[in-house]
Amino acid sequence: MKSYRKELWFNIPTRRAFVNITGQVAEALAESGVKEGLVLCNAMHITASVFINDDEGGLHHDYDQWLERLAPHEPVDRYRHNDTGEDNADAHLKRQVMGREVVVAVTGGKLDLGPWEQIFYGEFDGRRRKRALVKIIGE
Template sequence: MKSLTKHLFFQIPARMGFENITSTVQELVTESGVQEGLCLVNAMHITASVFINDDETGLHADYKKWLEKL
């Protein structure tokens, strides 16, 4: 069974930011040689989150407004 574990680190310049990691994850899946199965992406920090959604500027603005209300 093939598998791959990678730890990715991101420097977000502000208190809140959005980072599209789709191409990075796609490259890692290709590198792994895995043809089918699951791809788990997990934020390993309590103040981080992973959102899977469309990468649209309007959504970014909506998320920022929503997160500021929390």
């Protein structure tokens, strides 16, 4: 069995954003040489997410608005976590809702995604360098 590891680095200039990383994950898969197996992709920061959904601008807007209603950034003093001097408690909650990772099957050397499925990095406390892990195992 083969094993391959790659880090994807991000420096999102805004507080929140969704970045389609499907191409980068597919590139890592090609580098790995794995034809049958699994890809794990996870955010390596507790205020970011990796998830699968449709790459449609209206949906991304809806996600952003919905998450902000669920866990508004301001006022920051509503959250006990921010008593530590942080201002990102909302980002931790948003990450919990959107999830930490995805696992995608590899078939014939390709990501085995559904017709509209794409892989996204979700940032909820940007403006600094962060990363996601791509781990590939298989034959």
